[in-house]
Amino acid sequence: MLSPFISPTLRFVLFLLLFVSALACAEVSVRVIEGDPGSPATLGHWEEYSLRIAYETDRPIRVRGEAYSAGQRVTSMTSGSPRYDPGTGEALFWFAFTKPARVDHITVWAEDEQAHVPVAQADVKVSLTWTGQQPAARRQKAAWVARLQAERDRRHREEAQAYANRPIPWWEPVLFMAAGWSIPLYFIVQVVVLWRWRGGWRIAAAVPAVPMLLILGHAIFAFFAGSNIFPLILIFTCLPALIYLLVLVALRRFRRQPEHI
Numbered sequence: 001m002l003s004p005f006i007s008p009t010l011r012f013v014l015f016l017l018l019f020v021s022a023l024a025c026a027e028v029s030v031r032v033i034e035g036d037p038g039s040p041a042t043l044g045h046w047e048e049y050s051l052r053i054a055y056e057t058d059r060p061i062r063v064r065g066e067a068y069s070a071g072q073r074v075t076s077m078t079s080g081s082p083r084y085d086p087g088t089g090e091a092l093f094w095f096a097f098t099k100p101a102r103v104d105h106i107t108v109w110a111e112d113e114q115a116h117v118p119v120a121q122a123d124v125k126v127s128l129t130w131t132g133q134q135p136a137a138r139r140q141k142a143a144w145v146a147r148l149q150a151e152r153d154r155r156h157r158e159e160a161q162a163y164a165n166r167p168i169p170w171w172e173p174v175l176f177m178a179a180g181w182s183i184p185l186y187f188i189v190q191v192v193v194l195w196r197w198r199g200g201w202r203i204a205a206a207v208p209a210v211p212m213l214l215i216l217g218h219a220i221f222a223f224f225a226g227s228n229i230f231p232l233i234l235i236f237t238c239l240p241a242l243i244y245l246l247v248l249v250a251l252r253r254f255r256r257q258p259e260h261i
């Protein structure tokens with residue numbers, strides 16, 4: 001009685017096993033060839049410890065890394081990663097610290113460009129110490145660091161150029177302009193509704209006021225601290241706050257309309 005169901009079930013299980021095996025056999029690997037400077041090493045403020053990494057991949061990847069000390073993640077600044085297309089080659093990845101730090105273990109991995117998940121990993125034991133002090137003299141880097149850095153810069157430029165040349169959807173500049181204009185419009189609308197409304201409507205209109213005042217204070221502080229990105233947080237928050245107030249305005253106007261029988 002069960003025999004008619006066994007064959008299709010087995011075929012399905014075998015298909016799943018073959019599919020998983022095919023994924024597992026995909027050629028993605030990373031391997032640390034060497035580091036600069038050699039371990040053990042003592043480095044100063046902002047001095048980089050660079051890794052020369054060999055990779056083989058059948059899909060676009062990015063190379064990532066983390067630094068550890070006594071099992072705890074201590075990564076501060078890293079080089080980031082450009083996109084590496086299918087094939088074989090070498091990648092550069094560096095770590096740096098501005099404060100005293102110790103690193104005894106580094107993990108690097110290949111990250112799938114589309115899925116954003118690790119697909120291969122390599123670990124290396126090191127003995128690195130950052131003093132947090134400015135070095136007395138600039139250290140001469142290994143020749144491969146300059147070569148791979150030039151290759152990284154080329155890949156970054158190509159990525160930036162490809163992004164700049166991509167077709168721009170119609171809504172992107174509209175959204176950008178709306179976000180920019182939302183900063184003055186939000187504060188104007190916020191003051192007007194708080195001044196003119198009473199009761200529950202005023203309470204509802206005051207909901208975004210407190211967090212937006214804190215954000216405005218932060219932006220002013222960042223401006224006087226010399227930051228050149230101080231408007232960003234206002235751009236990201238004023239638009240939703242303005243939309244909220246405009247919805248309230250529309251609801252209040254709708255509810256005040258006389259009913260017609």
